[in-house]
Amino acid sequence: MPDPHPATNAPVCVAALYRFARFDDPAALRAPLLDLCNQHGIKGTLLLAGEGINGTIAGSREGIGAVIQHVRALPGCADLDVKYSGASHTPFERMKVRLKREIVTMGAGDLDPAANAGEYLDPQAWNALIADPDVVVIDTRNDYEVAIGSFARAVDPQTASFRDFPQWFREHREALLGEGRQPKVAMYCTGGIRCEKSTAFLKAEGVEQVYHLEGGILRYLEDMPEELSLWRGECFVFDQRVSVGHGLVEGSHTMCRPCGHPLSEADRLSPLYEEGVSCPHCHAGD
Known part of the structure; x- marks a missing residue:
């Protein structure tokens, strides 16, 4: 069964993916994956380690589909977890495939x-x-x-x-x-x-x-339908969208470039906010 693609009216498809799997030689997987992403104009970041793969990529639906198909053919990745959303523009500037010790860094040893x-x-x-x-x-x-x-x-x-x-x-x-x-x-x-x-x-x-x-x-x-949801607020995401809400629509938060803190509408109305210069969190030392 093909993956669902919500937000189908959005011009850009965003795919957040990961899979814990045993890669004996993750370095050998890097070049073919990067070449495929570049071939399809995909942008984002993918991390490879001995424990698996993790990252978020964006591009056309066809290009994303080709990359997902490639990753699912890697050892132990047939059940790759993918979450799709849409964006009005590509939320990444380039494509990176990086080799890491862990695909999400905890530093607690080999937990498997x-x-x-x-x-x-x-x-x-x-x-x-x-x-x-x-x-x-x-x-x-x-x-x-x-x-x-x-x-x-x-x-x-x-x-x-x-x-x-x-x-x-x-x-x-x-x-x-x-x-x-x-x-x-x-x-x-x-x-x-x-x-x-x-x-x-x-x-x-x-x-x-x-x-x-x-x-x-x-x-x-x-x-989860919003009327049944126990979630309150928006969800921070690690790309230029900054946050998403129910239905994975783009949220209301922006990013303070100097300190990297997400900014609410109230933050942007603060007298301490100056676009591209500072925000209330900069002044508070958060």
Whole structure:
């Protein structure tokens, strides 16, 4: 079955993709992938590592389809996770395929999320789980992402980087879970990749009942009707769109180029905001 392509009226197709898989020689995969992307005029960034592939690309529907077909032919990537959205213009300036130690950097050793991640939940099952007040809900994203949108009742680790998550969890474990208890833990992120690695980390730390939102916030906003949604605000994305809302439509946030913080409409009305120069977050030292 072909992949769905929401926002079909948008002139540019955007595909966020990842897959934890074992690549014996990721360097050998780089040139053919980059050549194919350039051949089809695709822009964006793809990361290759021994643990798999991760990235976001944009271009024509036909070009994106050709790249996805190529990636799904790589070892262990037949079930590649892809989330499609649309954009009014290409949100990237060039195409990069980079070799990395990890496709999402946590620095917690060899966790093997492909085999040890938590239990996947679709949006409907996710709603049912997080409605339970005894469930611990954790947002695994960075502080500036959480600031513009989140699920109600979610714990915000207030981390500046995903690398900070292991230390944060170890320092706050007792407060989160309670001494001698084994509550269910529900975790989420933008597209699913940080959830897979963080749930594998919690399982390695001895937490038994760990769940995560399959496809992340992006899949949730795509599939869940707004009137039934438990999401509040917009979702930060790592491209020139800055944020998206329900239905994956482009959001209202812009980016402060000097400090890199997403800006709401209220931020842009602040007397501390000067386009291209500074914003309230610059002045606050965020």
